[in-house]
Amino acid sequence: MVVATQAPALGAVGRPEGHGGASARTLKAFQASPATYAVLLIVSAIFFVPFLLMISIALASDRTSAQNAFTIIPGELVWSNFSHVFTATGLPVGTFVINSVIIATLSAVGQVISSSLVGYAFARLRAPGKGVMFMVVLATMMIPAQITMIPQFLLFKELGWVNTYLPLIVPNFFSNAFNVFLVRQFVSRLPSELDEAAQVDGLGYFGIYRRIILPMMWPILTAIAIFTLTATWGDFMGPLIYLNKEEMMPLALGLQYMTSTSNAMQLPPWNLVMVGSILLTLPMIAIYYLGQKYLYEMNVSVGSAGVK
């Protein structure tokens, strides 16, 4: 889904400020009144409350947790929760984390390899039927996952892949339409002189891909890796369908499991659940900040695509 505008989208965060440059007088429309600041402060404070609550609960003692008596501002600082989460829940939380890392990394590798191959072909190689194929690629973006969910489950069950990582990883090695589209857009904008010259010099199509195009593709591939990492890291439904053995679960599913397995008379260990939530969140914030400039760069290259 793409909407045509000149406005860059994703990497907007890294964009230099546009209005109210030092040289020009500030127009009325851009003058910030005290009310502007008041609203911004209040809204950002409200937006920050869940984070505070997350931290506060993560640092609460087991006793506070059992009484469900949490405060927004951290009242206790039980840092040992951050080690207890791995030992005191009765669940293999360390394994959850490792599972998440394995699934997310391999999925990203799969998407990067496959979408770079397919996107390159759609951008550079000529073949009868290519236009129709590309329309099919775009059309597949419209199909919601729920439609294929049940037959896919039956397929993977038939293959004996239930309770393995395979159903979550393998489909990523067959690329997805959106990433193919991104790579195609990106490669289309690269100058074609280089690969033409390489072709004259006798390099084959795979050689052109491997030696010429691939090294130039890394900004878009980094962006795709980030998309895939964040999507698979946070994915809940996929693991919920395919994994029911504790030692195979990724952290996102394991956290939910942690809140549901406790004895009915007992509250879940909320303090440790929140530590888990922080463990689930921090890598996403880190990846975003490390990758921000690639997302921005990709955005510039893909240009008109107001894509998310």
Added chain:
Amino acid sequence: MTADTGEVLGAVRATSPHRAEDAPTRRTPLRPRLTRRGRIEAGYFWLFISPWLIGFVGFLLGPMISSVYISLTEWDSFTDPVFVGLDNYTEALTGDPVFWKALWNTFFYAAVSVPVGLAIGVWLANLLNKKVRGRKFFRTLIYLPTLVPLVATAMVFKMVLAPSGPLNDLLGLFGVDGPNWLLDPTWVKPGLIVLSTWGAGAATVLLLSAMNGIPREFYEAAEIDGAGPIRQFWSITFPMITPIIFFNLIMGLIGAFQIFSQVYILTDGGPDNASLTVVPLLFREAFGFYHLGYASAVAWLLFVVIIGFTILAFRTARGWVFYETEVR
């Protein structure tokens, strides 16, 4: 869809001349080497796209076709499927009150959460577009929630929406006695909407960059003509960002119709199915009760609803979405 179709048409246009070139060269034996090269190139094209092609056939087209078939059967995956025609569809549409309830809940959620999120997004973007000190700081704080994985968001909002949680504390400041959000059939959907508005910052960032791209001259001219900030917003800013608003509206609607994790984790559809939306219903039917036929029918009905609303949105778009390039 305009750009989409443009893109697609572009792709077709770009390739069809080659096809036209190929045809005559194949007939004239004057340039046989080019034909051979063309054929090799085409071969490589299919080789390169084979990962997508295999995935398309194996994980999408094949499953789609079997999904149609499964939806016409009664099947628990252990015994043989029994062909029942359109029974599953008629059951969902006429016999099962839970399906309609789930559809209504989903519709309610989408119809409120998406516009509310967008309105907040536009409002915040407009504030941040002013010459604000610490803009980066505010923008980061507003964007940060969108980086939190849904499962973690759901865990925190279980606490935020608790009877004595921060949301009710806030309402208490205004003398409002907040409800038990997640256990009250009336308030559980608004509770889920509160959760979704925490992510309004995603739209804000997109909108802010769109606002940055609006030529300054427009505002200068408006100011000379005596238009105030509010008039300037509705006459300049808003029309210029409608494409981004529209994009967010479409993506938001599609996403909202497919809401699952929040519902599954926070309420599992309860109380009294008041928060049961279509995908959790489908999940429950498929993986809880093994009504694979019925669940597949529900999936197709959801698809029809999503496509229907998407088309509706595109229809209305002509009236309010403004593309600068059309005018110039």
